[in-house]
Amino acid sequence: xxxxxxxxxxxxxxxxxxxxxxxxxxxxxxxxxxxxxxxxxxxxxxxxxxxxxxxxxxxxxxxxxxxxxxxxxxxxxxxxxxxxxxxxxxxxxxxxxxxxxxxxxxxxxxxxxxxxxxxxxxxxxxxxxxxxxxxxxxxxxxxxxxxxxxxxxxxxxxxxxxxxxxxxxxxxxxxxxxxxxxxxxxxxxxxxxxxxxxxxxxxxxxxxxxxxxxxxxxxxxxxxxxxxxxxxxxxxxxxxxxxxxxxxxxxxxxxxxxxxxxxxxxxxxxxxxxxxxxxxxxxxxxxxxxxxxxxxxxxxxxxxxxxxxxxxxxxxxxxxxxxxxxxxxxxxxxxxxxxxxxxxxxxxxxxxxxx
Amino acid sequence: xxxxxxxxxxxxxxxxxxxxxxxxxxxxxxxxxxxxxxxxxxxxxxxxxxxxxxxxxxxxxxxxxxxxxxxxxxxxxxxxxxxxxxxxxxxxxxxxxxxxxxxxxxxxxxxxxxxxxxxxxxxxxxxxxxxxxxxxxxxxxxxxxxxxxxxxxxxxxxxxxxxxxxxxxxxxxxxxxxxxxxxxxxxxxxxxxxxxxxxxxxxxxxxxxxxxxxxxxxxxxxxxxxxxxxxxxxxxxxxxxxxxxxxxxxxxxxxxxxxxxxxxxxxxxxxxxxxxxxxxxxxxxxxxxxxxxxxxxxxxxxxxxxxxxxxxxxxxxxxxxxxxxxxxxxxxxxxxxxxxxxxxxxxxxxxxxxx
Numbered sequence: 001x002x003x004x005x006x007x008x009x010x011x012x013x014x015x016x017x018x019x020x021x022x023x024x025x026x027x028x029x030x031x032x033x034x035x036x037x038x039x040x041x042x043x044x045x046x047x048x049x050x051x052x053x054x055x056x057x058x059x060x061x062x063x064x065x066x067x068x069x070x071x072x073x074x075x076x077x078x079x080x081x082x083x084x085x086x087x088x089x090x091x092x093x094x095x096x097x098x099x100x101x102x103x104x105x106x107x108x109x110x111x112x113x114x115x116x117x118x119x120x121x122x123x124x125x126x127x128x129x130x131x132x133x134x135x136x137x138x139x140x141x142x143x144x145x146x147x148x149x150x151x152x153x154x155x156x157x158x159x160x161x162x163x164x165x166x167x168x169x170x171x172x173x174x175x176x177x178x179x180x181x182x183x184x185x186x187x188x189x190x191x192x193x194x195x196x197x198x199x200x201x202x203x204x205x206x207x208x209x210x211x212x213x214x215x216x217x218x219x220x221x222x223x224x225x226x227x228x229x230x231x232x233x234x235x236x237x238x239x240x241x242x243x244x245x246x247x248x249x250x251x252x253x254x255x256x257x258x259x260x261x262x263x264x265x266x267x268x269x270x271x272x273x274x275x276x277x278x279x280x281x282x283x284x285x286x287x288x289x290x291x292x293x294x295x296x297x298x299x300x301x302x303x304x305x306x307x308x309x310x311x312x313x314x315x316x317x318x319x320x321x322x323x324x325x326x327x328x329x330x331x332x333x334x335x336x337x338x339x340x341x342x343x344x345x346x347x348x349x350x351x352x353x354x355x
Numbered sequence: 356x357x358x359x360x361x362x363x364x365x366x367x368x369x370x371x372x373x374x375x376x377x378x379x380x381x382x383x384x385x386x387x388x389x390x391x392x393x394x395x396x397x398x399x400x401x402x403x404x405x406x407x408x409x410x411x412x413x414x415x416x417x418x419x420x421x422x423x424x425x426x427x428x429x430x431x432x433x434x435x436x437x438x439x440x441x442x443x444x445x446x447x448x449x450x451x452x453x454x455x456x457x458x459x460x461x462x463x464x465x466x467x468x469x470x471x472x473x474x475x476x477x478x479x480x481x482x483x484x485x486x487x488x489x490x491x492x493x494x495x496x497x498x499x500x501x502x503x504x505x506x507x508x509x510x511x512x513x514x515x516x517x518x519x520x521x522x523x524x525x526x527x528x529x530x531x532x533x534x535x536x537x538x539x540x541x542x543x544x545x546x547x548x549x550x551x552x553x554x555x556x557x558x559x560x561x562x563x564x565x566x567x568x569x570x571x572x573x574x575x576x577x578x579x580x581x582x583x584x585x586x587x588x589x590x591x592x593x594x595x596x597x598x599x600x601x602x603x604x605x606x607x608x609x610x611x612x613x614x615x616x617x618x619x620x621x622x623x624x625x626x627x628x629x630x631x632x633x634x635x636x637x638x639x640x641x642x643x644x645x646x647x648x649x650x651x652x653x654x655x656x657x658x659x660x661x662x663x664x665x666x667x668x669x670x671x672x673x674x675x676x677x678x679x680x681x682x683x684x685x686x687x688x689x690x691x692x693x694x695x696x697x698x699x700x701x702x703x704x705x706x707x708x709x710x
Binding site: 010076079108110111137140147 | 366493
């Protein structure tokens, strides 16, 4: 394992991100923890093992199990193995497993040790770094959680080899977001120029891409570890547009695809509002198209009301006004309210643009 | 309200402790928060009000409701009132209400605002300050929780007027503990000399006592906000002896009384182990007797095995050895393992002392 990144987060806690050369390298690092450990898998990630460690729990896979009930099961299993405050919780899986295990670790005796081993691209570049832990609660996504940075995040690019195409594309949506948020257009050009190698999952290029993506995330989360300074919210680029689409429920693409779509809409809205340069928007959309993101999709005129209502429910809403992350350039996000007409023009089919 | 104390705790968060002149003063401060609030009571504390605020939940009273189920009810009620991250959770009650509300506030959208209004002496001098939040879990007391310091702790000595005598004595057990942990013997002498006024709940003396007690707690928790440096564990003076007694379940005094008993045993054990001066122990025991603490109680010879097994289960046990907090003098605690014979001699009826 090679330490590639250290990130100082909530409570001054430092998360080290280590990259494995291969699965063997990962296994040997995990073995070095000894026996004072407790593993959390889901059905998908458990299937990657020929035999599972003894002190473990295997959860059902999927967002609909990201519940308080599952959290109780994790804590109960940890207790059944006589875990202590110095026991290391090891999450092995995607975002649901990592978010829930991290929450359980933060709660167990007020804080056990924590290692995250993300096995999806989305989790590698997003959920695993930053200290956010969560379960869903009564329809609210990630409504219940803590800030509890992992001690270590272990990344093995090899685990991406068997990731379903849809999941892989989902992760790319968040990488693309980081490409727009990075200072300068270096990561953007990397994504633009290496699209074929990235789509074919070239290991060397992927390693580079995940690392660069994490470096971008690091700058935002270190500057605002507990999301109180308005900086971390820039990482929601595309998300407000995306969440409303997802919550309408009639759009079947993944979260990452919704985010890529949401970024396109933020770029459009930015152009309409005079914030974003049209040529920058066009360059951005052309890159997104290379990855097969449906940047031209618009909601039907009949769905506008439902979409607008979904927008109003966004949990980032504070005292009445929804703010959107727009881009004035690469690495130059702004958080501003948007006039209704700009939102409508950006998301709706053949809306008349009359301004 | 008058700010008497500020305490910098986990994550650099500052808790302000404010004292109210009277109930009116407290009410007016609580009103100043406006309408973006969410109240948590239990049956006991709710009974102090002629009419309750609208956005509230009233829990069943008692430690046996300090569960994940109650936690879910608090979060669910908060959500039902459309609480946001900037909503202030207000806990009004004793330790169970304050610990659970604080945990819920730490989890709700990863951290809502938090005000604690302790209405028992125990909660005023102990649970309300320090950032520890908790529920019990599968038989483990406070096994699940977070470190999440309150923004404000509001103390109104008037709420102690109607506190049942047993509850009041319970709180005194923790004050006494702070008297032994304070640098010098100033708080000890205060407790020794003012015992009559304290027992009769003289408001002026009580205000002074609670304030002095919090000042002692502040020094230990500020030096070790997340209990990782071994300093905060000194606040467990008497607790290891006490917990084992409580968990045997055949001793019906309150937690605070058990702690006072445990301190007496720690003083005895300290004398036997050559750590504590006998004259200091005698002076200490004579003060404890003034408050009616059963310092002379010993467990029966037939209960020794059960007591010893209960000791072995203490959650402060790390990798095999239990450590006890002993006192070499006022304000000079030590955390050390104790030989079996010293433990036995300190807690057991007419054990032969042969060393």
